[in-house]
Amino acid sequence: MAMAWLSGNKGRAKVISAVVASGLLAGCTSAAGGDGRRADAPVAGGVAECTKAEAPGDSRDRQTRAMWIATVAGIDWPGDPGHSVARKKSDYRKMLDRAKALGVNAVFVQVRPSADAFYKSPYEPWSRWISGRQGRDPGFDVLDFFVKEAHARDLEFHAWFNPYRVGRGTDRTQLHPDNPARRNPSWVRAYGDGLWYDPGIPQVRELTTKVVMDVVRRYDIDAVHFDDYFYPYPESGDFPDGATYKRYGGGKSKGDWRRGNVDTLVKGLSEQIHRAKPWVRFGISPFGVWRNKRTDPAGSATAALQSYDDIYADTRKWVKEGWVDYVTPQLYWEIGHRTADYRPLVEWWARLVKGTGVELTIGQASYRAGEAGAWRDPAELSRHLTLNERFPEIRGDVYFSAKDLIGDRGGSTSRLRRDHYATAAIPPPVDGGRRPAPAGKVTASADAGGVRVRWHLSPSERATSYAVYRVDGKAERCAPVPTDRLLVTTRGAGIVDPTAAAGKTYTYYVTALDRLHHESAPARGATVTAARG
Structure with missing residues (x-):
């Protein structure tokens, strides 16, 4: 938002890599x-x-082991959008091969980074991050290629959407003329260093729903995935939605109204996805702190930004109501962090999902490996997984991001493989299937x-x-x-x-x-x- 094998079992350490490399x-x-x-x-x-x-x-050997593949700004793929189609395809295949060899069994791939598309959409233009210019056809159906190559390696494919981000920078002329955000300027707000759809406008929620459901119906994805971007993180004052609130607020406080707007999208999408294809799951990877205990007795023992109050994402409610099939909180802090300690956070999330039927996986910060402090030790991520073993509710981990995981940033991936990923893993079974x-x-x-x-x-x-x-x-x-x-x-x-x-x-x-x-x-x-x- 991955992994080599047990130190005492080095013969098995090469099994998956060699089997994959030699030709499944x-x-x-x-x-x-x-x-x-x-x-x-x-x-x-x-x-x-x-x-x-x-x-x-369904043993503890069942785990989701996944990585986020970020496409915005070419972070993980495709790098330079000017690369040839052959180079782009080759790079993606190599990335999946390396992921499979590391024991990864799912990929979360960003297919709508900024109100644009990595597929031919009837609603939004091609992404600039695949072709170099928004609206330019890259010459192949990227999402179809994504899904087929993942499935060929028996990797689950989670289609990752950003529901409200329109673009980096505030120059609207950089948007393609046919972009709905360009054609409907009243839907868009400039805030911080970017452009955002206003979540309080019903037509915006309708557009996001249409975009997601188009992909659900046309592509053989395994899940729809949202990250932590709903209302934008606080930057320069309050998000400028005063006129929208005046029109649609209905007497609610602004905070309750904003949370209600996000709730409406999440609940409605969950219902539509499962109605269209019951086997397609819906998951969200929220910011790791719902609320702090000093604000709400139901919160965690932390002192950090609160997703409930600051980005209007009531993740706890989504889990309790069963609107999501899985939740992957982004716990990007080390064990012992002063304001957001990893230890009490995993305990809080494990308690939250217990008895709900919502699968819990943990978002891990492979991108932080090698940083100063605790992250200098390549065993930090490994310690996270050791701690996770205390909680049967935790069913795996998702790593941000692909380049750091497969690149063995700070030596953390090698340590993960040695300590925790001695063999391959099958994801946990999901309700609705049959043997x-x-x-x-x-x-x-x-x-x-x-x-x-x-x-x-x-x-x-x-x-x-x-x-x-x-x-x-x-x-x-x-x-x-x-x-x-x-x-x-x-x-x-x-x-x-x-x-x-x-x-x-x-x-x-x-x-x-x-x-x-x-x-x-x-x-x-x-x-x-x-x-x-």
Whole structure:
């Protein structure tokens, strides 16, 4: 807004990287099917060979491990918008390959950075950050490319929208003539160093809703994602919406009215998204402090800016009302910070989501690694994850941003991998899905490249991907899978495991997954001895 492997288990430390690099066999993608199954899901016959084997449960090994890919100003991608289409595509693929090798299983990609689009929108112009000039066609459907490449690597794709930011700088002539913000100047306010839509104007909320729902209907995304920008952070005086408040305030205090405007957008979008595609989730990554305890007894033991009072985002209400499927508070402070200590904040958020059904992941500041103070120690982020383990409500972490995570800024990613990401991970299961039928006929054979594992695809239309587990030695062929031995997930019908040690025996198990991460029982395992060098 990622990761190498346990220090005492260095043999496993290279497994995911090597398996990915050597070629997972992945399918192609296309538009989503009407039943929620990804259209790239393989379809073929399979046989449930282990009728009594139990499916894996929702263990603590299930985690969301994600990173934000920021496109505004080319922060993570595409860098220079003047790069060729081939260069842009290659850079994105390389970024995803590195993410997959690090154990990442989801990407949150910014597709509407500033009232513009990384796809051909009927409502807004192409983004300047993809083509160099707002409104200029970049020569390919960027969002379609984004989604297909992520799914080909079995990465969830969360489409990240900024609902109210119009642009950097206050010169409206820099907006494309067809930009709704240019055509409707009364909707826009200059504030601080930027232009913003006024959230109190009903037509603005309608536009944002139309923009999001257009993407939900036309692209095979897994989730809609908002970050922390609702009303802008306080800068130069009060946000200039006095005329809007006078017209629409209805007797409420300005604070309550502003929060109500944001609530209306969040609640309405949640309903429309789930009505259109029940399997598409809606998540928000708010500023990490809702309110301070000294302001509100329900708040956290902090003394920081308050999202409730300062940017009019009542995140606590959204969780309590179930308007979001997941929440990812941006806890970008170190353990022991004077005014916003990481420790009491994770405790507060864990208590908030408990019993609500809302999934909690933590926004982590990989961009701060190497800074002065606590962040100079590459173990700071690792300590965050160790602390998270005390709270079963925390189901993973999301890192800002991609370039810092995969670039191993300050050595923090290497430490994360060594301490916490010894194996791959499947995201936690989401309500609404069902276990698909198992895959069938798993075979494993030794060759010069390592061990080649193949299977028959599940006959279930719900099956979208497959999890491959590896245990040492000859094991029972219809045993429950050990979830801490996950090797990799893939969309295809086979992998090559190049990390198998020459002359060593292994047993491989394969399960099928639906798009909401419900997992089948394992197919009958296959045992093989890797070829001797």
